[in-house]
Amino acid sequence: MERVIMAAINKPMNKGSRYYYARMTLPVLNFVYYVGKLLRFALLIIGFSLLLYFGLILVSHNSDMPFLTNLEEVVLSVFPYLNQLHLPVIGGIQIPGVIFIGTIFVVCMIISWALRRIRKYAKHVVLRVTIDQLDTAPISSKAPEELKQLESTIEEVVSDSPAIQKGEGGRKEMLELYQEVRSNLEEMKVDLTFLSIDVVDSTGMKEGEESVTVEADFSQYNKLIEAAFDRHGYLKAAWTPDGVMCCFATADAAVSAAREIIDAMVQFNMTKKFIKRDFSIRCGCNSGKVPYDEGAPLEALCDHVIDVAGHFQKHGMTDSICISKNTYDRLSKPAPFRLADKNVDGIDMYIQHMDSTKKVKSLDVIQRVRSLF
Incomplete structure (x- = not known):
């Protein structure tokens, strides 16, 4: 007292x-x-x-x-x-x-x-x-x-x-x-959706590589992520060395950004990066009401809603989007997601596997055609 x-x-x-x-x-x-x-x-x-x-x-x-x-x-x-x-x-x-x-x-x-x-x-x-x-x-x-x-x-x-x-x-x-x-x-709380993205085994990817090459590749990766965020109207983001937590006004915007990024990683791995191993990412989303302040950085915002987004990303699958039921209920078109056989923090998980096989094949054909000229 x-x-x-x-x-x-x-x-x-x-x-x-x-x-x-x-x-x-x-x-x-x-x-x-x-x-x-x-x-x-x-x-x-x-x-x-x-x-x-x-x-x-x-x-x-x-x-x-x-x-x-x-x-x-x-x-x-x-x-x-x-x-x-x-x-x-x-x-x-x-x-x-x-x-x-x-x-x-x-x-x-x-x-x-x-x-x-x-x-x-x-x-x-x-x-x-x-x-x-x-x-x-x-x-x-x-x-x-x-x-x-x-x-x-x-x-x-x-x-x-x-x-x-x-x-x-x-x-x-x-x-x-x-x-x-x-x-x-x-x-004073605002309904927001948080997207957590992390590079899978980023430490192992850097082993045996030149530090300059690693720095250049991760710099290009960050630019790719930020460009996708911009296109989908993100509010603010907090970056870590190998991951990011981003805030969106709607669940549709967050999920669309995640889909675009996972799709873009295929071309990025084939045409942009120089290190031996490919970039693989996990994406996790959660939605809820949080006390939002436009003038404060995202790092200053401490809320359980954000923590749960990070937990869904950590428990998610590679090159897939794992969202909470909170986010699923806010999607205008939730059909691509299916209910997973586990939950995180007592919340049901929904998952969408991104099928990039066809895109990889088409990009491979394009590369071969280009090599002929």
Whole structure:
């Protein structure tokens, strides 16, 4: 809870916001909260030490056990201030001391009650500030990591609330605020399809080859991939040395790009590359709603939808397109895909094998004809 309060304190906010001045009280509340905890701790130490001391006096004066007297001396050595108390004794019991101890514990209870109130008010301000940030900021300025942080803030505040856990007052309001933020977050999500492509055994392909040749071939391969992405209107892509994750607005665009790339690899292997082994790729697709920010790179977007696309690619077959049921349901013409006999991350896999045999033969004929001239 302390973490989310500090986050709300440090978060920039419009001066015209309804909760701007309420947010300004958070540093003071935070300071008072910690001072109150320290004071309560100190009073509890004093109260229990007095209770132990007076109990030892009462027992040792009515007992012949010498170790109680020794224990009394040990307590005095640890808490020397107890020796300064000169209180009257009535019937072997220090009546004012009992009242003093009782007062200390009552004060501790009052401090605990005040700390709970401070904590509850701070949570209320944090929730209101968070919702105000969602309401006032334009959608384009809300980076995915910021949205995740806001959602995490709400979840932590609500789950940490004693009022909610015990069913006390404030439960309804806190849950309504939580649902409001979740609703805002869902409205900011965009339905997208992610295409993951990876070169099969890229490490083995590079063995025994000149580094310059490998670099040139992979550079040409990347240009081929990017050109196909451009033709199908990709939104953004994140590249790794031998693979890529690409984002498309529709499932049809992602699948069409994958088909074009696999088909293009046949000619690429026959006419463009110089290394001995052919390029073979795996393609995996998944679709879903994600918090999309046009201004942020794809690498900054962390979402389960993207992870699943990568998993479908890894579990897929060479020179085939493996898509999730999420993507299959979004295709305008899903007929070429058939249901595979396995699923990934609990999601059904659909697969389309790209038959390039005829294309290879036709390209081979073309090459032979060209060689005659």
